[in-house]
Amino acid sequence: MMQPPTLINGVVVDRIDAGDRGLLYGDGLFETMAVRNGQVSSWPRHMARLLAGCERLGIPAVDPDQLSRESRELLAGIRQGVLKLIVTRGSGGRGYRIPEKILPRRILQLHPWPDFPATASDEGVAVRLCAIRLCHNPVLAGIKHLNRLEQVLARREWDNPQIGEGLLLDVAGCLVEGTMSNLFLVRDQVLLTPDLSCCGVAGIMRSIILECAEQLSLTAEIRALDIADLKAADEVFICNSLIGIWPVIAIDGRPYPKGAITSQIQQRMQAAEDNGSAWRP
């Protein structure tokens, strides 16, 4: 396999210390960012979430300016792609105990743009409900940390290329998100998205959509949602920083329409993207 270009703490190298705590314990965070027209979409939002994650885990904050310089170096001449950034607590410590002097490790990788289905944004995707349940851990909820076995196991549940995403419930039976996306429902003209205070990743595109809804004077509610809410929904869509918005047109075979509000939000965000404002700060 071709190695993607990688910068580790500013050095072009594709290997990492086998004692890094990211490997040993998943002791770190990551961001997955879209590169379009040579620019990293929503860079300030990704940096803000990363710093919030560092704060939560007690990893000394990395310098966004340094990350910005290193990203520019890695992206020189690149128009489109995916910029993945991992920040770990670095090496050292005895067992779980963190070292006295923490030297975080910055790993920047450039990946090609994924081969998402070309029709997904316009025509929507079929999704499924996953069997695995997300566990409740308020301390880890919301941030994009490296402990992602739940998502790996959820993604292992299906192999049918016609299924574009798997939706996840938590141990209490509440809807949370997709394996790689956040979830929105529309019911009676109201935008609904799961509360993520117990589990889930607070996605950048999710926050952009919530702001977009405000601009469109759509009522949006962040609250507990369950299967009954899903069944009662007029429209369903999923989102992340790479896919933008994908309408959901079927859940385990039950059809959903690609509705007017989903289209309205998609158009608003496309317009904002085209004039370089709002949703790509």
Place this chain on the structure above:
Amino acid sequence: MMQPPTLINGVVVDRIDAGDRGLLYGDGLFETMAVRNGQVSSWPRHMARLLAGCERLGIPAVDPDQLSRESRELLAGIRQGVLKLIVTRGSGGRGYRIPEKILPRRILQLHPWPDFPATASDEGVAVRLCAIRLCHNPVLAGIKHLNRLEQVLARREWDNPQIGEGLLLDVAGCLVEGTMSNLFLVRDQVLLTPDLSCCGVAGIMRSIILECAEQLSLTAEIRALDIADLKAADEVFICNSLIGIWPVIAIDGRPYPKGAITSQIQQRMQAAEDNGSAWRP
């Protein structure tokens, strides 16, 4: 920092592909093994747990004979130390989705024996209750996977070197384990240890102690235990493959005696170790 000697897929090298799924998602397992008198304690038990973990995560089983050969190579001339083995799902795949062809990565590292307090086995240690709660995930419970942020954050809760371990409750308020150890209580001559079907690591030393109890005709119960059980306990001890058994002599300042049954089990295990039988297969 001196790098510990490392073998990755049989090659002496201390760096790992930055695209390894162990780093990206904690997609793998590990074992921490005691090396004493040039031998790896309880090797067959560690291999059995590792293979059970591979089965659970859907990682193609690694070959124990190959791991045994590689361990012998790494341990040549070594009398005492800690052998750490990590098995990851290797590199590749698109996002959380696993690659079609999985090439697991075997990372074997030799560490010096930790500087545990010399008196801990005989005189016991003071411990504390941690604030962070372990979440319930039956799919991940019992196995020693690489998603260990809960343990890292728990270990971050104290810095007092007089505290030898932190005990963890789960989200339901049940006792589970220590950050790096399993937990046993003794009450009315009965050995009690938490059920680990919702969370926790099923320790090798825990299983050895349960067999030892059987040999000593001690009644042992694996069941839900809570703070009330802890308060009512006559004796408390913790265990793992490196420390063996440490009596707990205080929990958040409340004293506990180092009791007769704890000593009896310690002696039995020491005797078995001395004649090379039973608890070191």
